Amino acid sequence: MRHPMFTYDEAFTNAIFEYCRDRLEHDAPLDFGMHSPVPLPSLEGMITDAGRNASQTLEFFRDALAQHVVSIDSPGFLAFIPNAPTKNSLLFDMVVACSGLNGTSWLESAGVVVAENQALEFLAERAGMPRGSGGVFVSGGSIGNLSALTVGRDVGRTLRPDVAPHELRFAISADAHSSIGKALHVLGIHPLLVEPDDHRFTRANLERALAADPRPETVIGVVATSGTTNAGIVDDLEGLGSFARERDLWFHVDGAYGGAALFSSQRDLLSGIRHADSFIVDPHKWLFGPLDCCALVYRNPTIARTHLAQQAGYLDILHGGDDEHYDWNPSDFAIQLSRRARGLPFWFSLVTYGVHAYESATQIAIDLATRAADRIAATPGLELVRPAGLSIVLFRRVGWSEEQYREWSEKLLRQQVAFVTPTRWEGEMVARLAFLHPDTTDELVGEILDSMFA
Numbered sequence: 001m002r003h004p005m006f007t008y009d010e011a012f013t014n015a016i017f018e019y020c021r022d023r024l025e026h027d028a029p030l031d032f033g034m035h036s037p038v039p040l041p042s043l044e045g046m047i048t049d050a051g052r053n054a055s056q057t058l059e060f061f062r063d064a065l066a067q068h069v070v071s072i073d074s075p076g077f078l079a080f081i082p083n084a085p086t087k088n089s090l091l092f093d094m095v096v097a098c099s100g101l102n103g104t105s106w107l108e109s110a111g112v113v114v115a116e117n118q119a120l121e122f123l124a125e126r127a128g129m130p131r132g133s134g135g136v137f138v139s140g141g142s143i144g145n146l147s148a149l150t151v152g153r154d155v156g157r158t159l160r161p162d163v164a165p166h167e168l169r170f171a172i173s174a175d176a177h178s179s180i181g182k183a184l185h186v187l188g189i190h191p192l193l194v195e196p197d198d199h200r201f202t203r204a205n206l207e208r209a210l211a212a213d214p215r216p217e218t219v220i221g222v223v224a225t226s227g228t229t230n231a232g233i234v235d236d237l238e239g240l241g242s243f244a245r246e247r248d249l250w251f252h253v254d255g256a257y258g259g260a261a262l263f264s265s266q267r268d269l270l271s272g273i274r275h276a277d278s279f280i281v282d283p284h285k286w287l288f289g290p291l292d293c294c295a296l297v298y299r300n301p302t303i304a305r306t307h308l309a310q311q312a313g314y315l316d317i318l319h320g321g322d323d324e325h326y327d328w329n330p331s332d333f334a335i336q337l338s339r340r341a342r343g344l345p346f347w348f349s350l351v352t353y354g355v356h357a358y359e360s361a362t363q364i365a366i367d368l369a370t371r372a373a374d375r376i377a378a379t380p381g382l383e384l385v386r387p388a389g390l391s392i393v394l395f396r397r398v399g400w401s402e403e404q405y406r407e408w409s410e411k412l413l414r415q416q417v418a419f420v421t422p423t424r425w426e427g428e429m430v431a432r433l434a435f436l437h438p439d440t441t442d443e444l445v446g447e448i449l450d451s452m453f454a
């Protein structure tokens with residue numbers, strides 16, 4: 001007699017597959033998030049000693065909870081950074097969920113680690129990083145940045161033994177992602193906050209900041225962004241990267257969103273990533289994988305392992321075997337230990353659709369942004385704030401108050417047209433479109449822009 005929690009229930013299993021099939025078959029309904037017309041149900045009393053009927057609980061989720069979530073994979077989701085997982089990545093995510101894969105060590109999961117590593121090597125090669133680069137898939141850009149900067153800090157400490165650890169700094173742009181500031185906060189490292197040129201961090205900015213700084217020797221690394229989240233601006237990766245090489249500074253490139261432009265016509269903007277000591281790109285953003293997944297790649301993974309591998313009696317068996325790959329434990333390259341094989345859905349999708357499909361899907365988002373920008377520039381009453389950056393467009397409706405932007409955003413969602421949220425740019429609230437899903441249409445963009453005059 002099996003334990004009730006481990007008993008196969010054919011009918012309920014079918015109900016779950018039916019639900020998933022329905023989500024896979026149709027475009028995701030936009031749904032409502034916090035702006036749902038009906039109130040969130042109370043969950044009081046849901047958790048009971050005896051448990052509830054599974055099919056009814058699934059129905060409750062479907063009918064009462066799911067519509068309170070804006071589907072991030074809807075082609076009408078143009079806020080923040082959308083997530084548009086390919087069909088095969090979603091399907092394979094279900095395989096990962098049902099397979100008991102623990103992507104922690106070579107000992108347990110060699111068959112998974114080789115596949116994930118193939119995907120990481122592919123990304124590293126695209127980025128122009130040398131053979132032997134490698135790392136691990138982690139939960140997201142924030143953890144990727146934190147892990148990479150931890151290694152950068154530790155390397156900096158050994159290179160600058162004369163500087164007190166709490167005085168070491170990373171040079172970052174005022175436009176760096178908030179997760180960079182948070183990572184430095186966790187690490188107890190101060191930023192040298194550099195004011196970029198029109199939001200783009202360049203070698204000249206850095207040189208000027210260091211020349212004006214009383215203690216430039218305390219700077220041990222540089223963080224550049226390949227595609228800012230707010231505006232899609234790519235820093236001067238070539239200049240910053242070559243400067244970092246010359247000065248023995250750790251060079252980290254945060255490409256969580258825009259690293260995927262390596263697959264687009266704008267890849268030349270990203271060629272300076274080849275200088276990176278560490279680089280991240282989120283497959284759960286513009287590489288069409290499911291949440292949550294970030295590829296973290298080090299130029300020299302051995303250094304990362306030296307600083308990040310966890311040591312414990314019960315883990316000794318993971319290290320130091322005869323197999324030449326035996327030591328490739330994904331857990332050694334970031335700050336987590338146990339990990340879902342979260343790179344596998346991306347790997348499966350890349351293998352099955354092929355590189356050209358990725359290139360075309362990435363390019364479509366850039367082309368959508370370019371055409372949206374052209375249309376905005378040609379519409380009286382609308383103004384581009386700046387040219388489209390990768391797949392992001394910032395623009396204003398001339399004369400609008402902040403309240404009007406908020407009402408417009410809420411109304412588009414209530415009417416289930418699109419999810420578009422305003423952003424702040426140089427202190428001003430402006431409208432922002434972030435393209436990603438290849439099935440977003442120019443017609444939808446037209447409808448969104450027209451709605452500003454309704």
Ligand SMILES: *Cc1c(COP(=O)(O)O)cnc(C)c1O
Pocket residue numbers: 081139140141142143177179225227228229254255256257258282294
């Ligand atoms: C999204 C983003 C991050 C954070 O990534 P998460 O996956 O959300 O943790 C970091 N940097 C940039 C540039 C981003 O766009």
